[in-house]
Amino acid sequence: MKRILKEQVDAMNAFENFCSENSEIWSSTTAFGIALTALRLKIKSIYSTESRQEENNKGVTHTKAEKKAELANSTVAVSNAMQAYALSINDQVLFNQMGVTYSKIYYLKNETAISAAELVLEKVQSFPAEELEPFGITDAVKDTLASVIENYKSVAPSTRNVIVERMVLTSNLDKLVKEGNVIMRKNLLKQGRQFKAAYPDFYAGMVANAKVINKNTHAKMRLTVRDESTKQPLAGVLIEISETPLQGMTDMQGKCTITNVGEGKHEVVLKKTNYAVYTIEDVDFKRGKAVNVTVFMQSVVTEQPLVPVRQNEEEQI
Template identity: 25%
Template sequence: MNAKQLDELSMQKVVEKLWTNTTPSILALFPEIETIKGQYKTNIDLLDNFYNGQNTNRTGTALSKEEIRTVMSQQAYTIAAKTCAYAIAIDDEELQMKVTYTYSSFVELRQAVVANTCQEIFDIARDLVTELTPYGVSEASLNELRESIRQFRAIQPKTREGIVDKKLFTSQIADLFEENRKLLFRMDQLVEMVRFEQPLFYEQFNSSRKIIETGNRKLSLRGNITDELGQPIKDVKITVETKKPVSATSTDKGNYQFKGIPGGVWAVTYSKLGYKDQKEFLAFTPNQRVDFSPVLQQEVQKQAVS
């Protein structure tokens, strides 16, 4: 459910509450109002249920998958870097080429490929675990990577099922909104009958029909960007990769913020010349703020060999 739909649902709930609190003597002025009210309330309850189901699929399963992917990628990258250091020490160019990666390459790999890449790194390091022990690669660290790969592969089918469920919820939500709009139109016509007979109720009803747009005014994301020494970094470009990506730049104190980010799980990238790009997957819920403060690592400048 998007921000506009949530705002519309809030309006519908206000109207439903007004009818619930209206005295029987006024209700008696409106033909068939009990039938209309009953269907209207049923639809609102269903919308709440469908929203909870849709939100669970969007910010539950998807977020878990991305969290597992991040951990798995970090583990594989670290083991690859240590194996690469070993390869350089023994002057094994073939091994060095097999385990040379940038972290951004893990972020950019497709879902179907990233687990296979991590598995290849695991297989190489497992065969060299004795030689890699001085570099910090242990059986325990390899087992952790293997478990992350297993978890990531296990959750893939669940995520695809979640996408199907999300589409079904979205379609049903749209149908319920359309039905309630028709019921509201009938209510509008009924209330016009008592415009002068019941002016107070008429005014209350029309006030309750106003949709208050809240999604674009509240902070969706804020944070403070620092380096590894805890110093703020200014002029970092932050991009939230929604369907229509939005960007901002950090202040002199490293602060940044966004408003009106639609609900869902979106990639957020942080980039600045001289620092390693960082990508995080964050879950957004309309009208709720996410606080995230990344620590950026400086790029290692390679020295020219004379």
């Protein structure tokens, strides 16, 4: 299940659990009870569909991968032996035809991979058995390759069905989550207003539990640093976030991004040789959000007065 859908389902679960724990408040309200039952059904349907989706992803797809690996291994083993035979009879055309590699079989589309394997099988069956036996190509080897090809053929169409079913299940999940949201937000929360005056804590709890919680618990900061006078980008500016080990340095475009910043307010300090230290106070980092800041740093380079250098007196000999 996609993260964004899971977060919405988590909100439905939290909402349903909260309402169930406070059933004494709404138990005499038939319409509310019916709507809550409908929400429970949606949640169960969502988890049932998700379970089928996981089985779909892990089941036949894995079987296909295993059988395709078996197809590649068997085909390459026979084709290598056939290349050795081709060299012995000085048949360059056959040698080139048998130039099959594992990756060529494994990563080809189903039909193409099967065709490549069948070509190898066709070739070994077209030569006298006694000529191929010295190269390890016996009837048993031929039968094994034929069996492997048939096994893969049987699972390849199933994989297409898996893909179609996966699309249907994904679409159903989207629909079920949307329907659950409608029940929770446009029905139950709307009905819940009737409890607001007599049971304000219950209503507030309903609203709070219906909120979708973004699982992204970190924030990031993007900075652009320029020279205050020239307005040109400043590279090599050290950026530190107070009370954390996080720091970064601007690139040639004067840009720097610092990620995984915890939620809350932090002081951000910018340092560069020959520039005044620049401090940004109380930067408010919120989870899942990015803070974008452009800073102009002031140069503190001043011309140093020339100091005459005294020449050492020559030593008397």
